[in-house]
Amino acid sequence: FCDHIYKDGDYLLLIHIPETYDFTMASPAVVEQLLKELEERVDNLEKKYREKLLSRRISGKFRTASGKPGEKIVSIAKEERATLIITGTRGLGKFRRTILGSVSDYIVHHSNVPVLVCRWKTTEDHSK
Numbered sequence: 001f002c003d004h005i006y007k008d009g010d011y012l013l014l015i016h017i018p019e020t021y022d023f024t025m026a027s028p029a030v031v032e033q034l035l036k037e038l039e040e041r042v043d044n045l046e047k048k049y050r051e052k053l054l055s056r057r058i059s060g061k062f063r064t065a066s067g068k069p070g071e072k073i074v075s076i077a078k079e080e081r082a083t084l085i086i087t088g089t090r091g092l093g094k095f096r097r098t099i100l101g102s103v104s105d106y107i108v109h110h111s112n113v114p115v116l117v118c119r120w121k122t123t124e125d126h127s128k
Helices: 028-055 069-079 094-100 103-110
Strands: 011-016 059-064 085-088 115-118
Touching (some): 011 028, 011 069, 085 103
Parallel strands (some): 011 059, 085 115
């Protein structure tokens, strides 16, 4: 992002939608512990990205929300008047993507602004 897209004056909105779990069979103590761990992970992630923004002198903020990731990202982008959505892929195979759905596919098909989908570099990519 910083090397290829960012321009001085851009404002970066980082959105994180934590994975949700079905707690119906868990005891209240287990649910409380899992939620505490989730909150800690989100806090650490936010701290990490706030530090990256500061170190690169990029204006921006970090938002979290709960719900279906694709829907939430599109909704927040609209609410925040984003001009571009950049998302990654989880690298699901075709079968798993068909069964589970793809957040990036959802965003591409439902966003009212351009979407850039980036894939993770693999070890094969590094050898080229």
